[in-house]
Amino acid sequence: MAQRIDVKDLDVYYGSFKAVADVSMMIEPRSVTALIGPSGCGKSTFLRTLNRMHEVLPGARVEGTVLMDGVDLYGNDVDPVAVRRQIGMVFQRPNPFPTMSIAENVLAGVRLNNRRISKSDAETLVEQSLVGANLWKEVKDRLDRPGSSLSGGQQQRLCIARAIAVKPQVLLMDEPASALDPISTLAIEDLIAELKNDYTIVIVTHNMQQAARVSDRTAFFNIAGTGEPGRLIEMDDTRTMFSTPSVQATEDYISGRFG
């Protein structure tokens, strides 16, 4: 299920403003890759280019290639809607659909492709996905309650269940725990550790400890100054990055000297 992503010479623009410049990186399957860096360094922007969510904003465009299993996601014949189906995304703030029940939320993506999914298949899929998101035990008795009735941490796990229900290859997470309390954060981190057995995971985080705890590889983004594009400074195994980074800026950032 999980696929490798190979980014080559990627530039990201908002109109004429270059937000991210010249990123090349290899994202390994069945592993967690953490993107870290100070605010405004373009790490979230970069993440959103991986499933073409970036181009939802007017004027946004990309130069360079993003290969998944050898296919360029920005190729002419590639459908952005299909890309997003293969590469799921979890956002900073939990965003279950407020008018749908918990079960409907899980099935929201599946129903797009398969309207007449049978009742038993649907029930199985809901259970599977919620189990996969470590939420089943908490909500199995109230699947028809609105998604917004859950706590913040539960809502975020519901969003993860919704994302994995469509069986994507890759899961992108944009600071998935930054709006949550410490206990919910731990639950999410445990979940990430389990999910990486099945998915390629890319996570943006502000929290150094979190990057160190959950990720296998870490990429450090930085920005030279306002108006300058963000760049990938270095990328390595997480342990190496946090013990002996090869660039001074990385060490400064990780040790909390700026950002």
Place this chain on the structure above:
Amino acid sequence: MTTTTGRTTAAPPSTRDALTRPDTRRKLVDRVMRGVVTLAFLVALVPLLSLVWTALVNGFDRLSPYFLAVSMRGVFGGMDAGGIHHAIVGTLLVTGFAALISVPIGLLTAIYLVEYGTGKLARAVTFFVDVMTGIPSIVAGLFAYALFAVFFGPGVRFGAVGAVALSVLMTPVVVRSSEEMLRLVPNELREAAYALGVPKWLTIIKVVLRTAAAGIVTGVMLAVARVIGETAPLLITLGVIDSINYNLFEGRMMTLPVYVYRQYQQGLVPCRPDQLDCIATINYDRAWAAALVLIIIVLLLNLLARLIARWFAPARGH
């Protein structure tokens, strides 16, 4: 790349297939809905364009300085004569008087709501201002008639009655737009004035109103544009007349919208074939020309209001 595609020939579709072969049904639905939504917008343009175009084509010939300068006094049958001077005078006087009533009340109500209003009264006022925007214009006309009929007896018809009717329609619009503008004034400005020891009422007049002035003017102009085309309430409070009347407090008065209706209502003129100076469609021609004048006035008011809002909007930000 070729090796990759070669490897994944098994049951699950290859990544390339998954990414490049979208569900055609979903794609089609998406395309169709995009078309439907765009079509909806174009459909709405048709009446607007048709209406403005016909008014231009049918009204332009008759629209002349002469048409603006004379009234309908002594005009009958298919005569190639007559104009809208009396209607323009009436519209200006009645609308002006209505504005004179509505603007102070509306503005003060907005000030009350933004600066003073708390509790039940404010909530009630907010709610009923909204409800008041929904009063049918003919009911406003009936109200004004009923009000004056109580004091002046039945059959009362003069300019001020119409103005009262229009002000019932205009006041809530003024309240809404002024309220919105006053709320845009940053609280820091008010607090800065209080800190200098300026009392509240003076702060409102010197700081708040001055800051929001352009927006308030815009709102008033849009409110005027809205009531200047009102026909039904004026039809029953002012009646119709063919000559000029400058007195708001005595006698019937013609206004532009009522003039359009009156000409339309009189319909085609039966002309004898030997009558050279008889134009069969003269009433419709005059109706279109007056409608064109009305459209121009309304559009100019709208345009001017937006321009004022735009010119002064950046200044408000500082």
Place this chain on the structure above:
Amino acid sequence: MTTEPTTSTPPPAREVARPQRDRAGRVFAGLSTGAGALILVVLAAVAGFLLLEAWPAITAPAEQLSRISWIPADGSLLTYVGPLIFGTLVAAFLALLLAVPVAIGIALFISHYAPRRLANALGYVVDLLAAIPSVVYGLWGGLVLAPLVQPVWQWLSETLGWIPLFQGPAATPARVMMTVGVVLAVMILPIITAVSREVFLQTPRLHEEAALALGATRWEMVRMAVLPFGRSGVISAAMLGLGRALGETMAVLMILSPGLTYSLALLLAGRQQTIAANIALQFPEASPLGVSALIATGLALFVITLAVNMLARWVVARRADFSGAN
């Protein structure tokens, strides 16, 4: 909000030193509060004076009323106003039926399909429809639209004539309810569009992105995130439009060939009439008692529109509470 007390006792020391300014402040506060209260008084006065002037007709004996040419022979105000209320409702709901789908389409086009830069200008174009005076719509409807749609109505009555609504033969000229419905629909489009557009634009980005990230097409995103979010807003927008359509006078007066029956035939002339148009038609020539009877029908219209508008505003207000809690 500032909460500085202006008229409270004891006044702050500074204001004691300047009693004149304090008095000015009090006068000003009183004036603006008075203006606010005046709004309520006016609304009550509208109801009060209408009732006062309608009273003679409401209490008049039947034989006196039946002497008015256009009052039915039984001299009952209720028999008279019944078909009028019916006609008013038919016209308004027909307009609503035609306008709402188009308005939703336009609102979606402006909020989610048109290029951002164009969106404001397009919204302004739709607002222009609201700026055109109703008498001009009447003129256009009577002289341009009616001849234009006559063949269409004819075709409609020939193919769908077995449905009572489209019972033929379609009248020539097309001074019929269907034409009125089309013109009214155009007239209420802007208000429905404007309110719906605002609600659609308020759809949280979070929910739109959630849908897109699941692999939804734009339309699927609209169905998953935008429409459910905007539903109550569209309902109240439609009710505001209904309020407008109920009270519209000139377009009906200038297009419809009136009649006082409970007929649903939209393509036949001389079947229906609305309260507002009827008042405008009869008022100029009416006797004092006739005027009183017309004011009574106006009172009925006032009550109906008031109820519709209050309901719409209530829905809007409830929705605001709901989204505020989120």
